[in-house]
Amino acid sequence: MNNHYSSTAKLLHWFIATAILGLIVIGFTMTNMELSPEKLQYYSWHKWAGVSVFLLTLAxxxxxxxxxxxxxxxxxxxxxxxxxxxxxxxxxxxxxxxPLSGWLMSSAKGVQTVWFGIWPIPDLLSKDKELGNQLRDLHETLNWIFIAFISTHILAALKHHFVDKDGILIRMLPSFAFSKKRNQSD
Ligand code: HEM
Structure with a gap:
């Protein structure tokens, strides 16, 4: 039995993980900024990158x-x-x-997401200010829950590696990150 993740699974795991950390940092930064062209630019990046994470997660x-x-x-x-x-x-x-709550929030607020700043993405809801505010609260709450789960996930991976030494972390690392010969079928 193959006891390692495929290269595709590893690539998607690390790419999505990096994008999510970036989205969380940009998300909290942009919401605390004064209104400015930079703030709007951050919102635009956050939104299309978030939709990309949504599609990559489905993949x-x-x-x-x-x-x-x-x-x-x-x-x-x-x-x-x-x-x-x-x-x-x-x-x-x-x-x-x-990302779905973010996309729905943006749609309800009537601010369309433009992928890479070039291609407009269809809104999922028609404009509704009250619903937009509720979805914003949901987006924020889900993010705090997410941060708790991500922290636990990272701590568990480190415990497996340094305390249990059971290879759980190694099997998700890119092949070049360790030298041990291993049995991989992909
Ligand atoms: C995995 C994907 C995503 C993550 C991790 C993420 C994370 C965050 C975080 C941490 C915040 C700050 C929370 C707050 O203080 O309100 C935020 C705010 C926001 N996000 Fe996301 N987000 C994601 C996807 C999206 C998507 C796909 C959209 C829209 C298409 C979006 C639209 C927004 C907007 C508009 C805000 C500002 C809300 C406000 O006006 O206060 N997000 N996001």
């Missing part, structure tokens, strides 16, 4: 259905395995729900 989920993730080691008891699966499910759910 990642499709890939995961085609190439299921390797199983967890037997050294983890059943309860921990269940917890890990629930955590991963929550992360996938938030990777879809957060």
């Amino acid at each position: 990642r989920l499709t890939w995961r259905l085609l190439r299921p993730a390797p199983s967890l080691p037997n050294t983890m008891n059943k309860n921990l395995q269940l917890l890990a699966h629930l955590g991963h499910f929550a992360l996938y759910f938030l990777c879809v729900a957060i």
